[in-house]
Amino acid sequence: MQKFRWLLALALTTVIVSCQKESSITEQPGNSSDTQTEIATQATGSSGSCIAPGGLYVSNIAIPTATLNWSAVNGAVFYNVQWKSTSSNTWLNAASATYGTAVNLYSLSAGTTYDWRVRTYCSLTETSDFTTSQFTTSGSTTPPVSACPGPNDVSTNGTFSGAAAINVNTDVKGTIAPANDIDHYKFTINSYGTIAVWLTTLPANYDLAVFNSSGAQIGISQNKGSKNESISLIVNAGDYYAKVFPKGTANSATSCYTLKVQTITATGQ
Numbered sequence: 001m002q003k004f005r006w007l008l009a010l011a012l013t014t015v016i017v018s019c020q021k022e023s024s025i026t027e028q029p030g031n032s033s034d035t036q037t038e039i040a041t042q043a044t045g046s047s048g049s050c051i052a053p054g055g056l057y058v059s060n061i062a063i064p065t066a067t068l069n070w071s072a073v074n075g076a077v078f079y080n081v082q083w084k085s086t087s088s089n090t091w092l093n094a095a096s097a098t099y100g101t102a103v104n105l106y107s108l109s110a111g112t113t114y115d116w117r118v119r120t121y122c123s124l125t126e127t128s129d130f131t132t133s134q135f136t137t138s139g140s141t142t143p144p145v146s147a148c149p150g151p152n153d154v155s156t157n158g159t160f161s162g163a164a165a166i167n168v169n170t171d172v173k174g175t176i177a178p179a180n181d182i183d184h185y186k187f188t189i190n191s192y193g194t195i196a197v198w199l200t201t202l203p204a205n206y207d208l209a210v211f212n213s214s215g216a217q218i219g220i221s222q223n224k225g226s227k228n229e230s231i232s233l234i235v236n237a238g239d240y241y242a243k244v245f246p247k248g249t250a251n252s253a254t255s256c257y258t259l260k261v262q263t264i265t266a267t268g269q
Ligand SMILES: [Ca+2]
Pocket: 153, 174, 175, 176, 177, 181, 182, 183
């Protein structure tokens, strides 16, 4: 079955590509040709027995990106997803043929309303009607200026017990100042998997270590100079600590480091 689906996807892609060669292709800056190519919709016809997707919603809207989601359809071989700015008449392909039920967009603008639609392919030539939805991005492309140091670099964080709790997948700004300052942060993992802890924007030689809830060190990164630090770990659910500490007397009262706990296959809070 998997091989059959793959062959159908390949055949469909070939049909779409050959149609595009005969029609004008619209390209917009800042996006791959794969997601920006105008699709020729006449390649197939719709049939009443092939069910259109439902459950459309948009997640992770963070200009310029967002994720389009829909519910799986019984009998679907793959899906075709298209999008456009509501003010445009030209549909663009977000995915000509995808097996999944989510597709990322990469070149969204602020304060703009977008249409998007998805249809089911039940075979190479049998499609459902499109289900159409709409979303609007928020007004500003300028990320908020983070305070330096940020609110989590608390005065008590020289020890584990004084650490502030930070959110995963969020930039945390802090300073190592005065000399010999050490900063601890607590974070919580909800389910087993991989995480990466990053220490970037270093004004001087700072290092990074990660500890479990018992205070045992489970990872350390000590690169030279102001090179970034990173630690990849496979962890169970539980509380953990990240420690930012200087090499020697490295410090800066004005330039912040950026600490981030990235959940990859793990989940956190
Ligand atoms: Ca500090």
